[in-house]
Amino acid sequence: MKAFTATRDAAATVRLTEVAEPAPRPDQALVKVEAYSVNRGETFQLERPPGGDWRPGKDVAGLVVQAAPDGSGPPVGSRVVGHPPALGWAEYVAVPTGQLAVLPEQLGTVQAAALPLAGLTALRLLRTAARHTGHLAGRRILLTGASGGVGHYLTELAAAGGAELTAVTASAERGHRLGELGAARVVHQVADAEGPFDLVLESTGGADLPIALARLAKRGLLLWFGQASRQPVTLDFFALLNGPTSATIRQFSYADVDEPDGADLATLVRLAAEGRLHPELGTVRDWHDTPRTLADLRGRQIRGNAVLTVN
Template sequence: MRAFVATRDAAATVRQAEVEEPVPRADEALVKVEAYSVNRGETFQLERPPDGDWRPGKDVAGLVVQAAPDGSGPAVGRRVVGHPPAGGWGEYVAVPTGQLAVLPEQVTAVQAAALPLAGLTALRLLRVAARHTGHLAGRRILLTGAAGGVGHYLTELAAAAGAELTAVTSSPERGERLRELGAAELVHAVESARGPFDLVLESTGGTALPEALALLAPRGLLLWFGQASRQPVTLDFFRILTGPTSATVRQFSYADVDEPDGADLATLVRLTAEGRLHPELGEVRDWTRTPELLADLRGRRVRGNAVLTVNR
């Protein structure tokens, strides 16, 4: 079968190659891939790909062509969205059944492929935030790096929960859709935001994190979940002492959960089918253009999600 493999060179990109079709384990279904999503974080992973026969790809949608040998999961012929650990940028991928959710007719493969990594991150970030504050209704939230796929999901979900969200984007054009999804305010630099905020969802790093931390309300929470700037963070602890009282800074990983992703994927699918969650499809291209799209993601030229369709 055809699939994309890491070039493992200075270009840190991918090339299409012939590889062996995956052989599912007992608890894995074989999925014929119709579409997959590419996330900016995966461009970082390609700079230092894991050893061995690892291939990239964590967000897929397609058709089950071989059910799991142990009888778990969806049957042959079911349309699914999946979040495999790797190997999704190809014609077929083996996916653990706990990492699959069945798709209804209302949700297309392109929409579904945009859901897993970005959608799971947004959903779980807001769960952590709600546990800290007790609820999100009326809470003031600052979201940095808001123009990506995670930011669009976070904005829509937070607004639906009654939060007042300020989104930080690099330009008005990159933030236009966020207003439609419920952002209360749009700014183009963290220091332009009007605090204090009960919650800060920080995905940029560099100078943005300390600036955002200074805008927290007393006993507020900053959740750090990304490093889009690729710049290290330096904190001035003397500034913190005169800033928000008893502030909490917490690192967040969407993968830090005890249960498989299937149930949360099903929630994202249901919200999409009901018209309560709208994947922001910034780019939809044929999968042969994957290397080009990786370059656009690195150059911050994609707003929302980037999806590739697999044509045979």
């Protein structure tokens, strides 16, 4: 079968090659991939890819063509969305059944492929935030780096939970869409955000994090879930004396869970099927355009999610 493999070449980080078809383990279903999503974080990973037989690809949607030998998971013929640990940019992928959710008729595979990584991140960020605050209703939230796939999901889910969210995006066009999804305010620089905020969801790092941190309310929480600027953060303790009182900074990883992703994937699928969550498809292309799509993501040329269809 054909699959994209890492090249370790900065000019073209992936190449379409022939590889062996997967041999599923007892707890894995074989999925014929119809669409997959490419995330900006994966472009960074491809700069220093793991060794061994690793291949990229964590967000897939398609058709089960071989059920798991142990009897778990969906039967043959089921349309599914999955979040395998890797290997998904291919014609076929073996996915642990705990990492799958079945798709209803009203949700297409293109839309579903945009859900896993970005949707799981948004869902779990807000769940973590709610544990800190007790609830989201009425809470003031600042979201940096809001124009990507995670930012769109966060905005829509936070607004649905009753939060008052300020989104930061450099683009007026993208800001307009975030307003449609429920952002109470849109600003183009973190410095323009008017606090104090109960929560800061920070994904850019660099100079933005200290500015966002200074806008926290007393005992507020900053969840740091990315560093899209590729710049390290420097914090000055004495500057904080004129900022928030007893602020908490917490590093967040969407993978910090004790159960498989299937249940949360099913939640995202249900919300999307009900029209309560809208995958933001910045581009939909044939999978042969994966190298160009990776370059566009690195260059911030794509708003929302990038989905590739496999023919």
